[in-house]
Amino acid sequence: NAGVMQNPRHLVRRRGQEARLRCSPMKGHSHVYWYRQLPEEGLKFMVYLQKENIIDESGMPKERFSAEFPKEGPSILRIQQVVRGDSAAYFCASSQGTGKDYEQYFGPGTRLTVT
Amino acid sequence: SQQGEEDPQALSIQEGENATMNCSYKTSINNLQWYRQNSGRGLVHLILIRSNEREKHSGRLRVTLDTSKKSSSLLITASRAADTASYFCATVPYGNNRLAFGKGNQVVVIP
Numbered sequence: 001n002a003g004v005m006q007n008p009r010h011l012v013r014r015r016g017q018e019a020r021l022r023c024s025p026m027k028g029h030s031h032v033y034w035y036r037q038l039p040e041e042g043l044k045f046m047v048y049l050q051k052e053n054i055i056d057e058s059g060m061p062k063e064r065f066s067a068e069f070p071k072e073g074p075s076i077l078r079i080q081q082v083v084r085g086d087s088a089a090y091f092c093a094s095s096q097g098t099g100k101d102y103e104q105y106f107g108p109g110t111r112l113t114v115t
Numbered sequence: 116s117q118q119g120e121e122d123p124q125a126l127s128i129q130e131g132e133n134a135t136m137n138c139s140y141k142t143s144i145n146n147l148q149w150y151r152q153n154s155g156r157g158l159v160h161l162i163l164i165r166s167n168e169r170e171k172h173s174g175r176l177r178v179t180l181d182t183s184k185k186s187s188s189l190l191i192t193a194s195r196a197a198d199t200a201s202y203f204c205a206t207v208p209y210g211n212n213r214l215a216f217g218k219g220n221q222v223v224v225i226p
Contacts, residue, residue: 045215
């Protein structure tokens with residue numbers, strides 16, 4: 001059973017370009033979460049999605065960031081017109097369900113560098 | 116405010132010793148989870164403890180949870196050099212599904 005997959009592992013973008021980060025959850029998991037880790041900081045929640053639905057996007061910046069989890073295919077975190085402050089590691093996690101019994105399993109992350 | 120705040124300490128111990136880290140949080144929780152992160156890598160899930168549990172073991176790991184004090188501890192027994200990593204606790208607040216992470220504890224195990 002493959003774990004959570006993320007690609008690319010490393011992404012370099014110039015200021016103003018778009019960044020697309022992909023996440024395939026573990027088999028059988030329909031809940032996907034995105035987190036961001038800035039240098040020397042802990043992870044911060046961004047968005048929680050189920051298939052085709054955004055459930056909680058309270059951690060997403062209001063502008064330039066969007067996320068989707070289509071019926072078919074991976075979840076996508078999209079950052080438009082990137083700025084240097086977007087440089088961070090972006091982690092995706094998935095879970096089989098919600099509530100007190102369900103662990104969130106993380107992918108290896110995508111390290112975004114904005115030059 | 117940030118949930119799951121570990122004591123901001125860096126531990127440096129000799130191989131074979133035990134390592135203990137603490138974590139406190141502020142609101143009611145569904146569960147608390149501990150993760151390990153090696154430098155520049157992803158997070159590895161270590162253990163989940165539910166809000167109605169007080170102690171849990173997994174191999175060399177022992178986790179306690181005190182909901183009255185809103186705190187948890189992670190004990191690694193008989194540490195190995197491979198345990199060198201950052202350790203994060205994360206809570207799932209009651210009525211919520213997202214993880215709230217602390218800043219992490221850096222543990223260095225000297226061979």
